Amino acid sequence: MADLINYDSFSKEQWKNFYQEAQVPLTQESLQQIQAFNDRISLQDVQDIYIPLVYLISLRLAQFKRWQVVQANFLQKEPRNVPYIIGIAGSVAVGKSTTARLLAVLLRHFFSSDRIELITTDGFLYSNSELTERGIMDRKGFPESYDMKKLIQFLNDVKGGKPIVQAPTYSHQIYDIVPEEFQEINRPDVLIVEGINTLQLPSTEPIFVSDFTDFSIYVDAEAELVEQWYLERFGALLDTAFQDPANYYYPYAIGDRRAAFHMAKRIWREVDLVNLNEYILPTRSRADLIIHKTDNHLIDRLSLRKY
Numbered sequence: 001m002a003d004l005i006n007y008d009s010f011s012k013e014q015w016k017n018f019y020q021e022a023q024v025p026l027t028q029e030s031l032q033q034i035q036a037f038n039d040r041i042s043l044q045d046v047q048d049i050y051i052p053l054v055y056l057i058s059l060r061l062a063q064f065k066r067w068q069v070v071q072a073n074f075l076q077k078e079p080r081n082v083p084y085i086i087g088i089a090g091s092v093a094v095g096k097s098t099t100a101r102l103l104a105v106l107l108r109h110f111f112s113s114d115r116i117e118l119i120t121t122d123g124f125l126y127s128n129s130e131l132t133e134r135g136i137m138d139r140k141g142f143p144e145s146y147d148m149k150k151l152i153q154f155l156n157d158v159k160g161g162k163p164i165v166q167a168p169t170y171s172h173q174i175y176d177i178v179p180e181e182f183q184e185i186n187r188p189d190v191l192i193v194e195g196i197n198t199l200q201l202p203s204t205e206p207i208f209v210s211d212f213t214d215f216s217i218y219v220d221a222e223a224e225l226v227e228q229w230y231l232e233r234f235g236a237l238l239d240t241a242f243q244d245p246a247n248y249y250y251p252y253a254i255g256d257r258r259a260a261f262h263m264a265k266r267i268w269r270e271v272d273l274v275n276l277n278e279y280i281l282p283t284r285s286r287a288d289l290i291i292h293k294t295d296n297h298l299i300d301r302l303s304l305r306k307y
């Protein structure tokens, strides 16, 4: 990959040998938490990939904290606890939120005295009615479908130490922003921000999400595989939609399943794949770490930025 000249690339075997002193909390509550949200996650990957990753993050976090003190001393100010922000980017359905949740569980386990929070930038999408008004309902997920000003303000408030900052929430079930529902972020030590746009540089803003991000991860996989995961998740959404007429997928769930999958394939091809190729993949070469996944979501390569 020519765009990755400033990365060192490692096989899983190499990566796992960088640090194996800690063990996945196999018998503890954390393991139940990991499996509770996705029982298909490979525990071997958690040990081989995520344990060294959490250690790497702990080194960077310690360095970040030291730097905050040095800078405050230079400015003759009291040092304050500046939240450390981890961004997670990648295609729709590549597994960003699963990666983010897994990382949050592990960080909470290993840094038990720190407050670890997680948000998704999906909450900063315009609502369906706003998207319709703007004539871009078929561009959900594209740069113009996000209220970037609001997202930047949110990040600035969190970084600035403002107590209780609200993040709006998005639901895949209703396929829309949830009205009047907010997640409250209260001066975390670490905030994980997951979303397709976390490495984007939208031309409408003078400042970007990445200006607030201290460590960024791009979750990568071949588009054909991501399409398969997209369709699998679509199937799972259909399966749970049966019981709930308020669910966006209810009409598809009670209708012809083949027609529903036909529609999902078309949306993947015409919306999410186009978005991946035009706006998401070009941001990969800005990530600090690229995690490459293959069949069954197994991780086979990691690329770490050198400079």
Ligand SMILES: Nc1ncnc2c1ncn2[C@@H]1O[C@H](COP(=O)(O)OP(=O)(O)OP(=O)(O)O)[C@@H](O)[C@H]1O
Binding pocket: 038, 040, 041, 042, 090, 091, 092, 093, 094, 095, 096, 097, 098, 099, 196, 229, 230, 232, 233, 236, 296, 297
């Ligand atoms: N490590 C993993 N092991 C097993 N399944 C996974 C893993 N990561 C993701 N999946 C599955 O892949 C699908 C997509 O994952 P996820 O919802 O995390 O993607 P996403 O990138 O956050 O998507 P979106 O941008 O649309 O919110 C889900 O069905 C999820 O259960």
Ligand SMILES: CC(C)(CO)[C@@H](O)C(=O)NCCC(=O)O
Binding pocket: 092, 122, 140, 141, 142, 196, 267, 268, 271, 272
């Ligand atoms: C909400 C996003 C943009 C990202 O998570 C995505 O899941 C989405 O809804 N994309 C729009 C096209 C589609 O329905 O797949």
